[in-house]
Amino acid sequence: MRTATRFSEDIVPLGDLKVNPGKVVRHADETGRPVLLTNHGRGVAVVQALAEFEAESEERAFLRGVVQGLMDLEERREVKLSDVKRRLGLA
Numbered sequence: 001m002r003t004a005t006r007f008s009e010d011i012v013p014l015g016d017l018k019v020n021p022g023k024v025v026r027h028a029d030e031t032g033r034p035v036l037l038t039n040h041g042r043g044v045a046v047v048q049a050l051a052e053f054e055a056e057s058e059e060r061a062f063l064r065g066v067v068q069g070l071m072d073l074e075e076r077r078e079v080k081l082s083d084v085k086r087r088l089g090l091a
Contacts, residue, residue: 005033014039017047028052 009027014037017024024047028035034048072078085091 003031003033005036006031010034011036011038013037014044 010031010033012024012035017037024035024037028047029049029051032049032052034046034052036043037045037047082091
């Protein structure tokens with residue numbers, strides 16, 4: 001479950017990652033929140049739990065498909081369900 005970033009906990013200097021990478025990775029995994037790595041006060045990278053990364057990637061792909069479908073409808077690029085079933089050999 002995704003929760004809001006807690007800036008007091010989720011921003012880590014790059015040096016801390018070098019000293020104790022396991023702690024940073026464990027924090028991201030246990031909280032489900034990404035950790036923002038900084039160098040000289042500027043964000044340079046994000047450490048994110050694999051499960052969260054995969055879930056967000058799937059969500060982005062799904063939303064892209066929805067947007068593409070809506071654009072297809074708007075452009076009148078649509079196919080009847082019966083035609084799709086016939087093409088796929090399901091009818």
